[in-house]
Amino acid sequence: MTYRIYVCGSNGNFQLGLDDNEDRHQLECAQFQFELGRTVDLDIRPVKVACGGNHTLVLLENGQVYGAGSSRYGQLGCFQESLPIFQKLNLPFKVKDVVAGWNYTVFISAYDEVYTCGQGFTGELGLGKIHLQSLPAKIELPYNGRIIKAGSSLHNVVLQFENGELYGFGNNKKGQLLDGPKVLWTPTRLAICAREFALARDFAVFSCDGKLLLQGKDQYGIAERLQTVGKIDRIWAMWSSVHLLSSRQLISFGNNSHGQLAPVTTIGTPAKIAIGSEHGLLAEKFKVFAWGWGEHGNCGRHQKEKSGVRFDYMNEIYTEQxxxxxxxxxxATTWVVVRCRENA
Structure with missing residues (x-):
């Protein structure tokens, strides 16, 4: 099999892996550096793309990680100032998951060890009051179970263990993780267990015992709206809105200043959804649609008689073989992983 990653949107510090730093308003193939040269074709399936403020990490199925963009603060775990195209990171462990925040990265190893690197002034490294870590450093976990999910926002992280317990670290100024100190310098057990959770900029949403709970700053009256929703399958959060999948219904609450709330309700199957800082993606087998705030080209070019950066409709950005x-x-970045069909 051959795979490619199509990208568009904000390209500060080369984070799209295109060998320049110009924003893209239509999809192009990210470039990868291998021993035999650079290519857009991958023989190993990409299973995750983790995005920071100006850096990006691609996790492959074999546990290898490739990075592009800024590493000014060590957020790519290397000493280069930046990587203009995706290069393999020299990590001493196999990775099963990776998440990123504004200037930091969190790696989950195949043995459920957690490593962090980059810059963090509010505990997002989980290393105590260390603010800068140029190479991945292992953090001490108070619980040694299997990690089944990791989530991150700009300045905080939550780890979910197989027993349902949640541990968080980083910014807690709005009480988005727990009632307590404004900064969690090391992994701290949260007061609730949750089947699903999502982290926004100033709040977090948890699914606990069939109920949806919002913790933190509720500027848009989301908490009350959450009580009107029944059983949910998935939760996502932009910086200022919440998106729920419930029996193939996509439900959105929160800030809609730039069309962030989903313009459709019924989702077909199979379909995939991705939620970014202030835009969303809906993928079908051969098509991808974007909606929300498209300031940097992350929602593509308008396919309707519209202009500006507000995409309050499903804008088709990919339709190929x-x-x-x-x-x-x-x-403000968009990533589409495709499996190439022969003779297409």
Whole structure:
């Protein structure tokens, strides 16, 4: 199999892996550096794209990680100032998951060890009051179970263990993780267990015992709206809105200043959804649609008689012969992973 990653959106510090730093308003193939040269074709399936403020990490199925963009603060775990195209990171462990925040990265190893690197002034490294870590450093976990999910926002992280317990670290100024100190310098057990959770900029949403709970700053009256929703399958959060999947219904609450709330309700199957900082993606087998705030080209070019950066409709950004494997969304960046079909 051959795979490619199509990208568009904000390209500060080369984070799209295109060998320049110009924003893209239509999809192009990210470039990868291998021993035999650079290519857009991958023989190993990409399983995740983790996006920071100006850096990006691609996790492959074999546990290898490739990075592009800024590493000014060590957020790519290397000493180069930046990587203009995706290069393999020299990590001493196999990775099963990776998440990123504004200037930091969190790696989950195949043995459920957690490593962090980059810059963090509010505990997002989980290393105590260390603010800068140029190479991945292992953090001490108070619980040694299997990690089944990791989530991150600009300045905080939550780890979910197989027993349902949640541990968080980083910014807690709005009480988005727990009632307590404004900064969690090391992994701290949260007061609730949750089946699903999502982290926004100033709040977090948890699914606990069939109920949806919002913790933190509720500027848009989301908490009350959450009580009107029944059983949910998935939760996502932009910086200022919440998106729920419930029995194939996509439900959105929160800030809609730039069309962030989903303009459709019924989702077909199979379909994939990705939620970024202030935009969303909906993928079908051969098509991808974007909606929300498209300031940097992350929602493509308007396909309707419209202009500006508000995409309050499903804007088609990909329709080709290759099969869409997955979609990912970051800080005004869009990522479409495709499986190439022969003779297509």
């Amino acid at each position: 290759h099969v869409v494997e997955d979609v990912f969304a970051g800080c």
